[in-house]
Amino acid sequence: MSGFFGSLVLVVHVLVGLAVIVFVLLQHGKGADVGASFGSGASGSLFGASGSANFLSRTTAVLATIFFVTSLTLTYLAGQRSSAPKSVLDTLSEQSGAAVEPAASAPQAGELPK
Numbered sequence: 001m002s003g004f005f006g007s008l009v010l011v012v013h014v015l016v017g018l019a020v021i022v023f024v025l026l027q028h029g030k031g032a033d034v035g036a037s038f039g040s041g042a043s044g045s046l047f048g049a050s051g052s053a054n055f056l057s058r059t060t061a062v063l064a065t066i067f068f069v070t071s072l073t074l075t076y077l078a079g080q081r082s083s084a085p086k087s088v089l090d091t092l093s094e095q096s097g098a099a100v101e102p103a104a105s106a107p108q109a110g111e112l113p114k
Helices: 003-026 032-037 051-079 088-096
Strands: none
Touching: 003 051
C-alpha cells in the first residue's frame, strides 16, 4: 500500500466494520414491536418509540457507505503497488545486469558423487 495513507484507510475500514456490526446488532427485528406492546419498556427508551429505529437505520446506512468507500480505496491502493521483484534471483539479476547462474550443487538423485 502507499505508506501512511494506506494504513490510515485500513484502520478506518476496520473500525467502521466493527461499528457496522454493533449497529446492526442493536437494531430490532420486525417482530420486536410485538414484545414492546406486552409491557416491555424498551419502546419508550432514549430516542422515543420510532426515533431509535430511524437513528439506528440512518447511522447504519452511513457507516455502510463509509465501509464501501474504504473498501474501494483499499482495492485501488492495492492495485497501485510498485512492481517489486518477485524473488531474490530477480533482485540479483537486476543488480548485476546479467542472468544469475546457479552454483554447482550436490549430485542429483540417481547420480553418483564424483
